[in-house]
Amino acid sequence: MAYNLKSESEVKEYINNLGIEYRFGCYSEKKPEVCHLLADFLESIKKDYEKAGKVYKNNCDEYKYGRSCLKYATYNLLGRGSKKSDFKIAYDYFEKGCNLEEPDSCLNQGLLLITKNDCIELKQDVLRGMELLEKACAGKNANACYYLSGMYISGVKKADVVSNPGSSKIKEDEYEISKNMTKAFQFALEGCNLGNMYSCANLSQMYAKGDGVDKDEKLAEKYKNMALDMQKDVQSNKTLTFQQGLQS
Template identity: 85%
Template sequence: MAYNLKSESEVKEYVKNLGIEYRFGCYSEKKPEVCHLLADFLESIKKDYEKAGKVYKNNCDEYKYGKSCLKYGTYSLLGKGTKKSDFKVAYDYFEKGCNLGEPDCCLNQGLLLITKNDRPELEQDVIRGMKLLQKACSGKNANACYYLSGMYIVGVKKSDTSSNSTDKSKSDQFDVPKDMKKAFQYALEGCNLGNMYSCANLSQMYAKGDGVAKDDKLAEKYKNVALEMQKDVQSNKTLTFQEGLS
């Protein structure tokens, strides 16, 4: 049936039927991708975050659908549709999604481990966190590649290293020593995957000869690539319903 989406009554009918279709596909046909769409529908159209969260959680637990693990992990982290924020629950669902091959989950799980926090239930572990970022980057997550590049650009100091320490060598003070060659490699990968900040960093590396041979032409090339990406972001700020499945 064709709907006239300029008619308010027909729009309401369309939305109602869409909800019925998603519920049937999820609960009767037990299709994980449709359950995820049902949760998206409850979130975006109905604004019922509690019900949406329950559907995401069940779809992750019962049907092992990685994108739903990502959503429920995010809900738990933000306290959205739940009574309060719970970093440990968020971490557990990001871990489930990562193990199911969802790169965004690996990114979030890694960032929770890398970020310094005062939560006893989630101990900081930079090295393990970086391995998860590497897994996410290998899974074509551009942001993970960018974060890895940034960590190698500046290095990551040990949390217990005193600024006036004299009994340790400089390299011993770092969990992750500065490494501009690795920084360049991850920046290149991030840029190729569409991260404009990685492209901007590439431009600077080529301009200065950091981690790669100095090359003014390539510096200008990646500067222009980053600027084009910035224009695209500014001119295309809308999100499309159902794009979470792409």
């Protein structure tokens, strides 16, 4: 049946039929990608986060659909569809998603390991966290590339140095990850090429100062303009695209 969606009744009928189609494709045909769409439908149209969470979880556990692992992990991180957040479950499902080659899951798993938080029953492991960020960056996650670039720009101090810095200058062996402007440039370039405006801004500064790369004023200006153009695009294109999956 064709719809022109000009009347409220036709819109409602279309939405109801869409839900029926997704349920059939998920439960009868057992298609993981349709199960994920069903969960997105429950989340965005029905606003039933509890049911959406159950579908995401089942699609991750039963059908090994990485994007659903990511969504269920995010639900637990935010406490969506439940009474409270559970960082341990969130971490476990980010790990499942990462193992299923979902770059966004690798990013979030890595950030949980890098971040020191006494409320999380998870031991901080910066080196393992950076490995996961590198996997996410290699999987074309622009944010992961940006975070890696930033960590190499400033370096990552060891936990005991952060908590007891003293007054003396921090030595090289007191860094968990040493400053490395060459690597910082490489990851910033990758992040910029993937559309991260902050990576482009960092590239501009690096070219302007000659940090990690030969100084080049023209390229500094080029990447500065790229960052500004991306910023304008972000401000003018804040839209939600259903069926691509809601971003949490």
